[in-house]
Amino acid sequence: MEAYKKLIELSEELTLLGDTAALLGWDQETMMPAKGVEYRAKQMAYLSGKSHDLWTRAEVGDWIAQCEDDLSSHDEDEDRCANVRDWRFDYDRATALPRDLVVEFQETSALGKATWAEAREKSDFSIFAPHLEKLVELSKRQAECFGYEECAYDALLDGYERGARASELSKVFAALRPELVALGKEITDRGPRVAVDLLAGDYPIEKQQAFNQEVAQQIGFDFDAGRIDTAVHPFCSGVGPRDTRLTTRYDERDFTSSLFGVLHEAGHGMYDQGLPAEKHHLPVGRAISLGIHESQSRLWENHVGRSRGFWQYWLPKAAQYFPHLASVSLDDMVYAVNQSAPSLVRVEADEVTYDLHIMLRFEVEQAIFSGDLAVADIPAVWNERMLEMFGLQVPDDAQGCLQDIHWSMGMFGYFPTYSLGNLNASQLMESANKDCPELGGEIAKGDCSSLLSWMREKVHLQGSVFLPGELIERATGKATNSAAHLEHLRGRYLD
């Protein structure tokens, strides 16, 4: 099988290039001095151009076709099937777009970012609207090139979450939305359980770093194969098979901000560290999707990090770093990190209201791409829905439909992966608890090893053998749905 071998070799080369670009990217966000920015952009463009050129050669398409022809005789080899499946997908996506469309999209999104920043600064949607219209038009053209079965939006969605369909997401969201609205209302009506400033105090950054490091290490993040640094926008980046870099940011008046950041990114990071390292250079060795990645970050951030058991073990430890916490009761600590209230801005939203922000975005995106909504009408629709779902008046577009950068980069179909992550996290946690009834007790003793082992087996070590939908069905017995998540939220907020 000469063609398969050639593709494996090429995969290895592209992985080396991709990981090198990932390190350049990590360095840019964490270490690079200001004046390095222009040259770094050149380096990144060079590396991605090289990769693109290597991958889009006509002979690569021939090799893939050859592999597909040969596949019937290897159809019991799951890894091979997944590799060929993903090579095909990546190759078709990379070669689908005519050069002028690629260039026009890059130029428009480069301009779009600056224009969006100005529009948000002035809270004036009309500044951004022409660029957004252009980006929508170009994205529609992209979708036509990629192809789809049901609707153009699916072609974009597919770029972030393989196999996801807007029609299915709509059903899941339709079930989730009224329940979340009702739950949110119930919580608001009941009023807060602890003082907003319960945890207020001085939290020196070095102490936060030491505490976060202790927590991350104990839940299972391997510091011999990773590290934590500081970044304006926290992220996790895998820069090699045994090298995963987390970042967080610090608020000297609130230690939970950096801690939950670390738990979130460590969730991503442990997924990365748990992927099959010997298959790192192959499609099957990769994380399968954003929605699965986010399930891991949300699981460690919310299901573990905001649980009573977690704080049973960690509150006394935290008080060793931050002595004034010694007077905080376990109940109050748990309440303090599980507060919910309607809010205007997604990135500040709590576990209950977060997905409502995503649904709003999803509805608007769908309406734009189906042609039901004109770009100019976005602010009106946005504000109307915010009132309906959150009971909030949007004071200005900066806090409304201009709040996120992603549209300005032409990222349509990306937001739903956050909610998929939340739903998947709850479903995985429910299954893990069923399989290992002792989980909760272990976490309350600071031992997360059973939970991590379960995730390693059911999710991490699977790599990309299965598409996200199938992975979740195999791990939890059900397609992604809202039941486990709603039960989790009710249990946490209403008990």
Next chain:
Amino acid sequence: MEAYKKLIELSEELTLLGDTAALLGWDQETMMPAKGVEYRAKQMAYLSGKSHDLWTRAEVGDWIAQCEDDLSSHDEDEDRCANVRDWRFDYDRATALPRDLVVEFQETSALGKATWAEAREKSDFSIFAPHLEKLVELSKRQAECFGYEECAYDALLDGYERGARASELSKVFAALRPELVALGKEITDRGPRVAVDLLAGDYPIEKQQAFNQEVAQQIGFDFDAGRIDTAVHPFCSGVGPRDTRLTTRYDERDFTSSLFGVLHEAGHGMYDQGLPAEKHHLPVGRAISLGIHESQSRLWENHVGRSRGFWQYWLPKAAQYFPHLASVSLDDMVYAVNQSAPSLVRVEADEVTYDLHIMLRFEVEQAIFSGDLAVADIPAVWNERMLEMFGLQVPDDAQGCLQDIHWSMGMFGYFPTYSLGNLNASQLMESANKDCPELGGEIAKGDCSSLLSWMREKVHLQGSVFLPGELIERATGKATNSAAHLEHLRGRYLD
């Protein structure tokens, strides 16, 4: 001139690849978690292999030949002449070696490192000797491939210091050596001027970092185009035209260790930052040699950093960071950082004895490559010379001829660049003082801008227009010699 344009394009691509490898290397020494090492080696090998393949194509040789033919009509264009000169040099060196020699050398030096470590650990030269013999033999074969006029050793020297010749170095060293021995003896006979533990105290690392940063910034290192981190073996790495990374290491009982490390590396760094950024992608935009690079590090470390004027300004500042220094007088501070005594180990040597270590190494290397000295006899010769020059008995080979790693990597001809750096530093400083008589007074007020401007003009901005010898002659009016250095040392140690 199609060929010239093609070479410029290729140069740009190779520079992007080289800078990317430099960042991977910097990251490995400062940031990378332990388990990343294996994959990082793969990445580095991939990048250097790519560069080598791109550069050694036959058509590249044709382009260079074409440029050489065309050069007469452009011989007033200094940049073009230098580019073509260096392309020729680099191409001939890269294509001179047969593949089996390259592979054998790589394998032998890879083994040599481990064997050297074991030999040093056990202080048993016989363990290392067979590998050293092999490396010498392979290096001799390399030298024959590279070609030379006077002796094989010159071909190796040329790889580190363009245009340097053993015969000329021997003359310079012959004049320097007895003077240094005599000066060292005079200092030893006179006895120490201050207590050895004068500066002993607690120097918290964060305070050292803050102080070093203040010093580096004020002497002219641009932190918007660079940074300082911690590394086991301090170095400076330029990872882009406006991105220079320094490293140092800390001794919590001695703040001068990290400070002189930073001054040294900042000297390298300011040279890098002063190179013509718009020519960064061309040979002419590079630093010309190790001996010139080292002149800059030694100048800022020794001529500036150990001068009375420097401490006149910085001792009171240092006392703000480290209060117990308030009781140290300026005289005593200057004496404390300018102590000299014979020592066994080069990297711990002071300004007076340092070059004697280099000369010993240079003599031994020359004798090996001329065939006058057998590898097995190195320890005996080493120990004999140490007694002769330093009056020291070498207790074991670990502290003798096994002390340095470089031979185990097949680096022969590298050590002399350190002494060239010292001599060039003194010569450049003497000329700078002549051109700007106010220099000393400015430094005593914490202002190094005139000195830096002079170096920018005479050295940094020259890039690689002139080979090292010509650069020094143009800047100082004389070929590299020992006069200025001896005068500097006598002035500093005997006054």
